[in-house]
Every structure is written in C-alpha cells, then in structure tokens.
Amino acid sequence: MIENYRKCYQKYSRNETLNAFKKREAMVPWDMLRKSYQKLASSPESYFVLRGNYATSHALNCISAYIMGIGDRHLSNHMVDLTNGKMIAINFGHAFGSATQFLDIPDLIPFRMTRQLRNLLLPLREKGVIEGTMVHSLRALRQHKEQLISTMDVFIKEPSLDWQVRLLYCSLRLVIRISLSKCCKERNSGNEQSQRGHQW
Numbered sequence: 572m573i574e575n576y577r578k579c580y581q582k583y584s585r586n587e588t589l590n591a592f593k594k595r596e597a598m599v600p601w602d603m604l605r606k607s608y609q610k611l612a613s614s615p616e617s618y619f620v621l622r623g624n625y626a627t628s629h630a631l632n633c634i635s636a637y638i639m640g641i642g643d644r645h646l647s648n649h650m651v652d653l654t655n656g657k658m659i660a661i662n663f664g665h666a667f668g669s670a671t672q673f674l675d676i677p678d679l680i681p682f683r684m685t686r687q688l689r690n691l692l693l694p695l696r697e698k699g700v701i702e703g704t705m706v707h708s709l710r711a712l713r714q715h716k717e718q719l720i721s722t723m724d725v726f727i728k729e730p731s732l733d734w735q736v737r738l739l740y741c742s743l744r745l746v747i748r749i750s751l752s753k754c755c756k757e758r759n760s761g762n763e764q765s766q767r768g769h770q771w
Contacts, residue, residue, distance in 0.1 A: 633705065
C-alpha cells in the first residue's frame with residue numbers, strides 16, 4: 572500500500588489530486604450530515620443546540636488531538652452522541668506524533684474539516700463556533716500549562732510497553748538505514764576507485 576501511495580505522490584500533481592478528490596466528493600450530497608442533524612432535531616431551536624454541541628466538541632477534540640499529537644483521525648474514529656449531537660473521538664492508539672512515523676500513510680493533516688462538517692455549520696462554517704472554541708481552548712491550555720505538563724510527565728517517566736516496542740522498532744529502522752547508507756557509500760566509493768584504476 573505504501574508503495575502505491577508513493578507512486579501516486581510522485582506521479583500526480585497537486586491540481587490533478589485536487590480534481591480527483593473533488594470528483595469523489597461530488598458523489599456524496601453536500602448536506603448529508605446537515606440533514607442527519609435536522610432529523611435528530613425536534614425543532615429549529617434543538618437543531619441549533621445540536622449543531623452548536625457538535626461544533627464545540629469537534630473543535631475541542633481537534634485542539635486536544637493537535638496538542639497531544641493524536642493521529643489516525645479517520646471517520647471510523649469519530650462518533651456522534653445521538654442524544655446531544657456531540658462528537659466523540661475514539662481510539663487514541665497513535666499519540667505524540669506516532670501516526671506520522673508509524674502509519675503506512677502518515678497523518679499530515681492536523682484537523683478534520685471536510686465539506687460535510689463545514690456545511691453543517693453554515694452560514695459561518697469554521698469562522699463561527701469552531702474558530703472561537705479553538706481560540707478559547709488554546710488560551711485555557713496556555714493559562715494552565717503546568718497542569719498539562721505535569722500530566723504529560725507521567726508518559727515521559729512511565730512509557731507504556733507499546734511505546735517501548737515502537738521505540739525499539741524505530742531505533743532498528745534507523746540503524747538499518749544508517750547501515751544501508753554506509754554500505755551504499757562504501758560500494759559507490761569502491762566503484763569510483765575501480766573506474767579510476769581502469770582509466771589509468
């Protein structure tokens with residue numbers, strides 16, 4: 572899979588990729604999530620509350636995942652509470668940036684903000700509740716950074732077995748890369764010397 576991803580990355584330009592994405596996006600109705608929330612709501616007022624709950628919870632999840640380096644944020648790792656409309660994030664197996672290092676296709680996008688999500692939040696889209704919540708949550712995290720750091724200190728001092736295995740795996744990959752690099756350099760320098768010998 573990673574090989575196919577690499578070939579596509581090399582073969583297609585940004586514009587070709589965007590056009591292909593937009594074609595696939597057009598296959599899904601633009602307001603599917605919006606209609607789902609409208610069905611959940613018993614009145615216009617309750618729709619407003621459900622939508623606000625979703626926007627607030629999604630913004631908080633995005634900022635928290637960004638700060639903690641939580642990756643692997645595909646659709647199956649997002650759920651919606653049908654009683655209040657809040658978004659619930661699940662599966663935190665990739666934290667502290669490990670999704671960028673260990674997944675076959677690395678997580679490079681910090682937030683999920685698709686057309687469906689943006690259209691649920693019409694007319695303001697991400698400029699309304701989402702942006703405001705993100706700003707306030709970052710400010711709160713900055714004001715209480717000591718609590719955040721002391722909580723994270725546990726993960727530094729008591730790494731889980733899973734992280735230790737990943738660290739070992741990463742170290743082995745690094746050692747192999749360095750070894751291969753040295754072998755290639757030695758082989759290349761040997762070839763250059765033999766070519767020089769033939770020239771004389």
